Amino acid sequence: MAVYIVLLGPPGVGKGTQAKILAEKTGLAHISSGDLFRENIKSRTELGQLAQSYMNKGELVPDDVTIAMIRERLSRPDCQKGAILDGFPRTPAQADALKQMLVDFGGDVDAVPYITAEAEVLIARLSGRWTCRANGHVFHVRFNPPQKAGICDLDGSELYQRDDDKIETVTRRIQVYMEQTAPLISYYRQAGKLIEINGDQPIEQVRVSLSKALERWI
Numbered sequence: 001m002a003v004y005i006v007l008l009g010p011p012g013v014g015k016g017t018q019a020k021i022l023a024e025k026t027g028l029a030h031i032s033s034g035d036l037f038r039e040n041i042k043s044r045t046e047l048g049q050l051a052q053s054y055m056n057k058g059e060l061v062p063d064d065v066t067i068a069m070i071r072e073r074l075s076r077p078d079c080q081k082g083a084i085l086d087g088f089p090r091t092p093a094q095a096d097a098l099k100q101m102l103v104d105f106g107g108d109v110d111a112v113p114y115i116t117a118e119a120e121v122l123i124a125r126l127s128g129r130w131t132c133r134a135n136g137h138v139f140h141v142r143f144n145p146p147q148k149a150g151i152c153d154l155d156g157s158e159l160y161q162r163d164d165d166k167i168e169t170v171t172r173r174i175q176v177y178m179e180q181t182a183p184l185i186s187y188y189r190q191a192g193k194l195i196e197i198n199g200d201q202p203i204e205q206v207r208v209s210l211s212k213a214l215e216r217w218i
C-alpha cells in the first residue's frame, strides 16, 4: 500500500530540507508545490505566468490550478510507492481535494508531521537561504553553508536568492500561512494524523525527530 506523508509548517521552517532527506531515505517521491510552480515559471508555461503573479506578492496560487497540478503529479509512475508532500495542501479546500484524489489512487494521508518554529527563526532562515538554480538544492549562509560560496555542492550550479525571500514578501507569506494554512493544524489533529515536531533545532536533530515519529510508515 502506498504511503502519503504531508509536511505541514510555516514558510522557512525546513519542510523542503527534510522532505529531500526523507525522500532519499525512503524512495518515496518528493512533491513540492513551490518547486513545481518554479519549474513552470522557468519554462515560461501559462501556469508559470499565473503562479508568478501570486508568488511575487506572497499570496497563494488559486486552489483549482494548484489541485490540478498536484493530481497530475501524483498520477506519475514514481509515486506508486507513495509521496512526501511539501507545501500542499495549504487550504482546507486543498486538503479535501487531496483526500478525494488519494481515494482515487487507493490510499489516504497517513501522517502529517507539523514542524514548528517562531517567526524570528523563520525570518532568519529565509533571509539567509540560497537555492540552486539547476535542481532547487537548498543552503543557508550560516546554518548550512555550501563549501564554495555561490556554488551548489551537489551539482555545481549557481546559487540564487528567491525573489519571495525579500523581507516584505516573507512577512506577507507568514501572514497568509496564519490565515489560510494554520486551520489545517486542527483539520489533521481531529483526523488523528498530526505529529508535532520542534523545528527550532539543528537540521540533523529535526531529521532524527521526524524519523522516529514516522517509524510506523517508513
Ligand code: AP5
Binding pocket: 009, 010, 011, 012, 013, 014, 015, 016, 017, 018, 033, 034, 035, 037, 054, 055, 056, 058, 059, 060, 061, 062, 066, 086, 087, 088, 089, 090, 094, 125, 126, 128, 129, 130, 138, 139, 140, 141, 143, 144, 164, 173, 199, 200, 201, 202, 203, 204, 206
Ligand atoms: P514554497 O516554495 O512551498 O514556500 P514555503 O512553504 O513558503 O516554504 P519554503 O520553501 O520557503 O520553506 P521550507 O519550509 O521548505 O524551508 P527550507 O527547507 O527551504 O511556496 C512558495 C510560494 O508558492 C507560496 O508563497 C505560494 O505563492 C505558492 N504555493 C506553493 N504551494 C502552494 C499551494 N499549495 N497553494 C497555493 N500556492 C502555493 O529551509 C529554509 C532555510 O532554512 C534554508 O536556507 C535551509 O538551509 C535552512 N534550514 C532548514 N532547516 C533548518 C534547521 N533545522 N536549522 C537551521 N536552518 C535550517
